[in-house]
Amino acid sequence: MPTDTFRQDLHRIADWVADYRANTASRPVLSSAQPGEIAKALPDAAPESPEPLDAIIRDLADILLPGITHWNHPRFFAYFPANNSEPSILAELVTAAIGAQCMSWQTSPSATELEHVVLGWLGAILGLPDGFEGVIQDTASSATLVSILMARERATDGKFRTQGAAASGADRLRVYASEEAHSSVEKAVFLSGIGSENLRRVPVNEELAMDPTALDEAIRTDRDRGLIPCAVVATVGTTSTLAVDSVKHIGQVCKEHDVFLHVDAAFAGSLAALPEMRWLIDGLELADSFVMNPHKWMYVNFDCSAHWVRDVDLLLRTCAIDPEYLKTARDEDVRNYRDWGIPLGRRFRALKLWWVLRSFGADGIRARLRKALALAEGLEQRIREDEDLKLVTSGRLGLVCFRPVREELGPAILDHVNGSGEAYMTHTKVGEHFTLRWHTAQDLTTEEDVDAGWSALRSAIDAATKE
Numbered sequence: 001m002p003t004d005t006f007r008q009d010l011h012r013i014a015d016w017v018a019d020y021r022a023n024t025a026s027r028p029v030l031s032s033a034q035p036g037e038i039a040k041a042l043p044d045a046a047p048e049s050p051e052p053l054d055a056i057i058r059d060l061a062d063i064l065l066p067g068i069t070h071w072n073h074p075r076f077f078a079y080f081p082a083n084n085s086e087p088s089i090l091a092e093l094v095t096a097a098i099g100a101q102c103m104s105w106q107t108s109p110s111a112t113e114l115e116h117v118v119l120g121w122l123g124a125i126l127g128l129p130d131g132f133e134g135v136i137q138d139t140a141s142s143a144t145l146v147s148i149l150m151a152r153e154r155a156t157d158g159k160f161r162t163q164g165a166a167a168s169g170a171d172r173l174r175v176y177a178s179e180e181a182h183s184s185v186e187k188a189v190f191l192s193g194i195g196s197e198n199l200r201r202v203p204v205n206e207e208l209a210m211d212p213t214a215l216d217e218a219i220r221t222d223r224d225r226g227l228i229p230c231a232v233v234a235t236v237g238t239t240s241t242l243a244v245d246s247v248k249h250i251g252q253v254c255k256e257h258d259v260f261l262h263v264d265a266a267f268a269g270s271l272a273a274l275p276e277m278r279w280l281i282d283g284l285e286l287a288d289s290f291v292m293n294p295h296k297w298m299y300v301n302f303d304c305s306a307h308w309v310r311d312v313d314l315l316l317r318t319c320a321i322d323p324e325y326l327k328t329a330r331d332e333d334v335r336n337y338r339d340w341g342i343p344l345g346r347r348f349r350a351l352k353l354w355w356v357l358r359s360f361g362a363d364g365i366r367a368r369l370r371k372a373l374a375l376a377e378g379l380e381q382r383i384r385e386d387e388d389l390k391l392v393t394s395g396r397l398g399l400v401c402f403r404p405v406r407e408e409l410g411p412a413i414l415d416h417v418n419g420s421g422e423a424y425m426t427h428t429k430v431g432e433h434f435t436l437r438w439h440t441a442q443d444l445t446t447e448e449d450v451d452a453g454w455s456a457l458r459s460a461i462d463a464a465t466k467e
């Protein structure tokens with residue numbers, strides 16, 4: 001493509017992106033597409049001849065956008081957010097333009113060195129204890145898998161890697177996580193060959209956080225039975241309700257039993273940037289690894305997951321492989337991040353994290369996080385005062401969980417809210433109770449959006465009550 005044409009196209013796309021961003025709020029948050037509807041509107045085969053940008057943009061608007069759920073809509077209150085931001089969008093464009101594959105230091109020294117430096121910056125913003133080394137993974141699920149593999153490597157003294165499951169005693173390994181831990185933990189346990197039946201679910205207290213005494217007992221019982229306690233996953237901010245496992249108490253148990261501790265703070269980890277929230281990671285010096293997602297709550301486009309480990313040698317013993325065609329003259333002196341995770345190929349993810357941290361500054365990030373917390377506290381207060389609703393968990397970490405007093409109306413209320421297009425919420429179960437979740441961590445959410453979401457919720461309660 002001639003440079004001038006490309007430049008013109010870029011300007012058009014820049015306008016498209018700016019308009020999309022400015023007008024997202026006027027679209028329904030949740031796509032109302034039916035299964036198969038989008039596929040049916042698309043041609044059966046790729047075109048034989050080139051098509052003009054006009055045609056592509058037209059189909060983007062007419063066919064694809066109706067099938068998009070707008071994660072960066074200010075009334076996206078569902079799951080956890082996948083926040084992006086203007087600086088991050090700009091960085092993604094530049095990343096695509098550079099198109100580097102950053103598997104080794106030599107394949108782009110800046111990518112490797114920026115990743116190292118920027119994770120140092122982020123670690124300092126979060127107040128991480130000394131002794132951690134960071135790497136960017138695609139997702140928290142991958143980071144947790146890598147951590148479980150490290151724990152397996154440590155517990156089998158390297159034999160799993162060389163001799164496989166049977167010869168390494170891996171059939172006796174046990175992993176521990178609370179009943180509320182994310183599904184990625186179970187996935188890591190079965191993908192690692194340890195087997196989901198060897199994941200012990202540790203009971204939680206009334207705040208839905210792991211009971212460290214129960215963990216201690218479970219480890220002792222398993223040891224007495226000849227099993228090998230291998231890893232514990234503590235969660236700082238569980239997916240359902242943002243319960244916080246005590247890293248300190250769990251860490252003490254892990255130290256006593258010499259068990260690997262991984263801390264999953266995928267969403268709530270960002271809050272450690274606030275001095276008043278640093279308690280969330282108290283005891284992190286006792287952990288072996290830690291993950292938090294800038295792609296959830298640090299305004300960096302999906303995907304970008306920050307993973308810190310204490311024992312880099314163990315990580316390398318777990319993941320590194322060195323075929324002739326990847327060797328470089330500098331391997332002894334540099335980090336080759338391809339050895340710090342599962343895939344060989346790596347995107348230049350550090351660029352967008354760097355761009356966002358520079359554009360907002362640590363203070364800008366803190367202001368955004370505090371804004372979200374204040375909105376959640378206001379929402380919590382409304383729920384407390386509403387006679388049709390019952391608060392389930394407080395909004396102190398940016399997510400409010402609640403249910404209707406007439407519990408059976410919960411699913412219908414959710415359908416009405418989401419069907420309205422005005423807001424998007426999701427649900428979970430707390431005990432046996434259907435529970436609605438509403439976070440205020442979408443960066444574009446304002447007090448007016450919470451008001452609009454509240455009106456949608458109130459209308460939904462009225463409609464469900466009349467049915």
Ligand SMILES: Cc1ncc(COP(=O)(O)O)c(C=O)c1O
Pocket residue numbers: 080138139140141142182184235237238239264265266267293305
């Ligand atoms: C606590 C927790 N851990 C892990 C994950 C998985 O994150 P990812 O999509 O980055 O794998 C989530 C997702 O919401 C989560 O809430």
